[in-house]
Amino acid sequence: MSDYLIELKNIGKRFGGVRALEDVSLAIRPGEIHCLAGENGSGKSTIIKVMSGIYTPDEGEIVIDGEPVGRLDPIRAVGHGIQVIYQDFSLFGNLTVAENLALNTYLLEGRSRMDWRRAHEMARDVLARIGVAIDPDAEVGSLPTSGKQIVAIARAILAKARLIVMDEPTTALTRHEVEALFTIVRDLKAQGIAILFVSHKMREMLEISERLTVFRNGRKVAEGAMRDFDEATITHAMTGLDLTDDPYRPEIPDGPPLLEVTGLSVPGTVEGGALSLRPGEIVGISGLIGSGRTELARALFGMEPRMTGEIRLDGRPARPRSVQEAIARGIAYVPEDRLTEGLFLPQSIERNLVVSILDRLRRGLFLDRRAVRARTAEMFAAMQIAAPSPETPAGNLSGGNAQRVMLGRWLLTGARVLILNGPTVGVDVGSKATIHRIIRDLATRDGLAVLMISDDVPELVTNCNRIHVMHRGRFVAELAGAEMTETRINDTLKTLT
Template sequence: MPAPDRATPLIELRAITKRFGGVTALDGVSLSIMPGEIHCLAGENGSGKSTVIKVISGVYRPDGGEILIDGRPAGTLDPVRSTAAGIQVIYQDFSLFPTLSVAENLTLNSFLREGRAMVDRARARKMSAEVLARLGVDLPLDAAVESLPTAGRQLVAIARAVLADARLIIMDEPTTALTGREVERLFRITRDLQAQGIAVLFVSHKMREMLDLSERLTVFRSGRKVAEGPTAGFDEAAITRAMTGRDLARARYDAPAATGAPRLELRNLTVPGQVENVSLSLHAGEVVGISGLIGSGRTELALAVFGMKPGFSGHVLVDGRIVDPQDVQSAIAAGIAYVPEDRLSEGLFLSRSIRDNSIAAAIGRFARGPWLDRRRAAGATRAMFERMTIAAPGTGAPVGTLSGGNQQRVMIGRWLMTGARVLILNGPTVGVDVGSKATIHAIVHRMAREEGLAVLMISDDVPELVGNCNRVLGMAGGRLAGEFAGPALTEDALNETLRLGAHPNGVPA
């Protein structure tokens, strides 16, 4: 493929405005993407990122401004014209057909564009094998897409875009559900796409990824472009300042001095084939992290403590008393709470009201016989809003209408309404913007320090663990594989442990 002409933008937005009723989602936004460049778009939720993606892809028609493709006015874009211009968007849900095979998902659009009434299966397999080889990945062509892990489905979406002769691929929060190794593979593929002359607009909340991958960076805030330039001219503090309009504190959390019995203690906890002989303790006010690759046993450990792995062996103690969380109800009664990694599929009832979601774990407190005391439930929910600094118009709106950060705070607040003394957070800030992330961390610190909550924080985000935990435990192969605290708790040390999947001294776990 010939080298792209870097002199003329592949696509250019000039003074784009988009309004929804009385709300201005984009206010005179200009943005250019050069052929073959990796360009990162950053901003908090509600900053206009999703709106600009839909303008580029032709889903939204702007109310003002001009769009140019290859230096020529594009007129009114719609999805068909945008796709014909080589623009492909990979949304967070990937927009795949789950029951169709990998090969069918990859080639269906190509056959439809050709006007074919029948699928040529031999040609579909040949086309699919060729595009996957072009990306340097191997996927089972006959497997149903729904059987693939998240990273595999993402690769199918990327390969489909390449097969459609994409010149610009827009990736919307592509690393939200990926492990560290999967992110590395995605970055390698993204750079390979660039080498083939394909531009990538990478939309992310994760500042390390922006700095590591992109050549240019654009930041939106409140529907306006507030910063733009070569990525080399930014650091995390500068990106944060542009996104939020303020500097966010990054001081490490210091736990109060330990006194009395541990708030949570595990003795030789074992889940056959998943967790082996794990012993640990957390005192009131501690925020203790767990790092480890997918499959290390970290989530299985949390689920066992929360009563979702019945039949485990060993002992769980809360405030020095042995409890037996063989089901969720007994874990809640013992003062243990768990916020899952995926709030959308595992935690929230999206079509139900904010109030219903908030009281779900403590609904017995608001019952009058067979009836719900709605006034009392609404009052408790409003009090929780204040405690968790949740921004919402009221308690009756569907929880799905809230931003990711507010949804996550509803999840945490729900469990605190049960009177929990131990809070397990699995991926506490997945899919939330930098401002909401800082707010959630501050709330967790306050509850630990002032209310004596013991927090077990599981995260793939190494800076999150280093900045918010007084200790971090490494896991590998279902076992604890080292502890980091004080001067030894550094990002380099944790990254090395994750890379080795072993003890910090390099000995396999």
């Protein structure tokens, strides 16, 4: 009997002339928490699709329970107990928790009608097994991200999962929710279920995983017990570079603020918010989900018509009543969900970049193509966008390059205040360091005032001059200088749970 649940041996996979995987091997034991790390494009998604039967490898062998598997398709993979939880969770938002959990079972049994009593029993039993309380009658679309993730895990368990692959499971979770997820993961391990944890977040890798495998450019470049790694060695394995991200603490120039906010309120979400930003300053906002951070950002960008309070730019009243007014006043907003709120995915990078300044690029009734190309080339260089051409669809970009396109779009408007909501969510470690450098340069070199909203406490500590903590729509703490440490911020957040 093999010690391994699944073994991928010397796997190779090509797409046309591009080699996505080359001589890759990966083995996972029952009841093991194994982390798979690598930058975007390293081959992580491809190997997941190989082990789940979506892709057939061009070379190599798949072994499950010590027995070679010939052709592995998705149905056979599920039959072997392999379940993948993707970032979108693949749930039906308009159905209840019980319906989502029972659906696969009923389809396998060939049922044409829902047995409501049995569906509720299944939901209660499986949710109790992982130690959470969610209303089986709740509509999944109404649940927070953490709740949807729990439903996806419960569905995998109902499918008799032996290996659960979690693809970037903590991207949209607060630290409190991450800790709750890790409790569930450790409980699954105790039940003998293996977890393949795919993540960019090194601290979470070190905290939850027992073994680590690192991919780079389609090859396995490191593997071993997690105790043999630290953040520096993981970063070097992922990128081939020694990246350092020392805290950013420049002198903030004296003088009046560029942006002042007093008494800002949005009914039900923000109450009496007050903050200021000077030119060249990066101010952070931390807080639990539901604290009002995003609503504050939307209000500053003219997206909350019910907002009251005062916003001043250069000492003059400047409260935007629409997005168009905010842009005209020099305020830019990069949303957390760039895929649904930020980018036009089927359109080219070029169009995504210049869409905010089309009026400036017209020559009569038509666009000045030379000017469009010039502005695009300017942002490709300034934002270090890596793409085959400006005509590449934005939907084909990695997370890091997509975020750089968003930054470039707003810089073309001549923005003076830049609001960043989750600036490196879903971005790999190399791109994350690059984006941080770009943001710092925009502040120190170009004098932008930057408001950075993030769940990533190390990101705030590393990049900000001051940090505000929000809770239930109010600012409850402001930290600066020696007070601005991860421990102090985490302790503050814990008191708010």
